[in-house]
Amino acid sequence: MTAGALDGLRVLEMGQLLAGPFCGQLLGDHGADVVKLEDPRAGDPIRQWGREQKDGTPLWWPIVARNKKSVTCDLRTADGQRIAREFAAQADIVLENFKPGTLERWGLGYDELSAANPGLIMVRVSGFGQTGPDAHRPGYGSIGEAVGGLRDVVGDPDRPPSRCGISIGDSLAGTFACVGTLAALHHRTATGRGQIVDVAIYESVLAVMESLLPEWELAGHRRPRTGARLPNVVPSNVYPTADGGGVLIAANADSPFRRLFTLMGEPELGERYAPHEERIARADELDALIAAWSARHTTEEVLSLLDTHDVPAGRIYTAADMLADPHFAARESIVHVTEPRLGSFPMQNIFPRLSDTPGAIRWTGPTLGEHTDELLSKDLGRSPAEIDDLRKRGVV
Template sequence: MTDRSTSTGPLAGLRALEMGQLIAGPFCGQLLGDLGADVIKLEDPTSGDPMRQWGRERPQGQSLWWSVVGRNKRSVTCNLRTREGQDIARRLAERADILIENFRPGTLERWGLGYDDLAAVNPRLIMVRVSGYGQTGPYSQRAGYGSIGEAMGGLRYVVGDPSTPPSRTGISIGDSLAATFGALGALAALQERQRTGRGQVVDSAIYEAVLALMESTVPEYQQTGYVRERTGPILPNVAPSNVYPTADGGWILIAANQDTVFRRLARAMGSPELGEDERFATHTARGERQAELDDLVAQWTATIDTAELEKILEGHAVPVGKIFRAPDMLADEHYRERDAIVEVPHAKLGTVAMQNTFPRFSQTPGSVRWPGPELGQHTVEVLRQELGLTLDEITRLQQEGAA
């Protein structure tokens, strides 16, 4: 039996009912669970969340991605396409604070599980609805994935090198942003519920979550006609701030674009005169000669190994950082000191290393209490404890494909 009393996070005592699958909805549930909420995840009895099958590396057939996005959740099998499965969901929603779903808009309404239906039995319920285009508008019924939201929100166009087509960031950032805004919206709605006693719908569209992070790209065009383009690793006219090669085949990021910091970099390079050279002495001058300056810095960094280069630049108080990969994260002393990565016991894999919960709280920290559970691992527990069903009733529901 799952011991929920061990939850100490700031959301301990709250219950979230997670419907939907893949990333956009489940990551929202992960965030709430990380902070202590009791997250009950409803999954199709036959296959469960497709995330159980995702990921290139699957030791012993186990999805490592699922171990992260499914963590801190209780898995309950429930066929939402059946009348009895819908009844299970309705009864669980009656006892929930937050419901998370990322079906295509209108799906829950067809199942009799729309917000109006559920609010009739639980007016305090907050429903987080994550979708590609939102619950309204001419595109709302389109199939919407994170990649499409990233394109429509403007992110894909500005990511990558100018010599290549628009690029992916390397992670499912659109889905995760929509999930994060969904979690933020849920917390804001909880505060509002404190005043009014009523819940509401939080409508988090992927393309809008991406758009929210697009800085001043819209007013730049609206006011001046300027469209930001792909610039690779640089920020145009801000130099030196780039990724530079090292002697041992690595890469290092140096951000020395402020006047005083550039002078420190020049001294670190053994060329203090560069700091006073009229070609590079000011922010504007360095921006105008960005390529030339980057080439000078790269010629220097390419003669020194990465670790030694870090020491030199840190000794001169120049902002510097390696381009981290997973091996670097696991070996880094700062990661280790702050427990940024934790090892979580896993029934089949021993322990699984994964990112800790963030942000940090001084009094009520979040925690990773268990990795993504087996499909239906908590079905009997939840249906007996929360709904009062007998073992015979649960067995019948399972045999009929409803649970």
């Protein structure tokens, strides 16, 4: 159990589903003590989301809730709000992703919590942020992807906007929430003061949209959907192989482009179109030439030739490919941990890698309320009789 860089930090996670809890996962991966408050009736809905195994056990929860402690607490009740305030008084970070204004209605806003804990950092994740005319709107990751510009550029040009196969808007928001948390912690070290980290899902998506805005405002260009091709980066596409597969080739820099066309037996084209501006104008022609060459070879032959000539390329990996890949194994990109209900359980490791404090997957997602009695007793001083009374009244 290698200590992570955030060992000793206490995080109180309130909220549910993915954007906020993904931030909590990242903090817990690197050693933070994450206490997650969940509604005692059903807990976080993500406990039931995702594909299920034959025994009905969901497979997403063990990952997103790893390294967290689960305490049941009905925040809609006065006693539940009192419990949350007591935990917050001991916390370094409160992480929440309720609709803006919800915590204030419960007497759990930043003003109230920071009065008892001036160094507290509150990380607030929402669809549209804490301010502005749309702050009140509900916003899931998919809405943030649409409003933030991602959906408009994803998919094939002759079809309506598509989506990624994962909840990328939520994950981006959770990642930016983690970045904001670490920045606020650094500021607190220098000043002793906490602050609010305001994370909007749509802004987290907008942040990765490259030059989308000046392309429109300064050049009048609306970036189109281009399928597997990267706009104005040539060649960067998926090319067919003789065995029915496909290889992504990204020979868009001048030197790799020359090497690609040399191994294809067309060195003169590699020289003629080495300036990238020339390739952009002839993207369809060049893609056709590369596809004709790749289609004459199997996937493994194409990958071997490209690797030998130092041309960036890769197979389109499935989960099975990842689990079988020796590079993944050598770096332990995927680890098998013991999940109490399922036994050996594969999941992605902790990223990024820190040389001295890599952190650890200490346990998988806990059962609902698994740590309620322990933490109410140890951290808040509740007696067994008091905890039983809270449970009978549905508070925990």
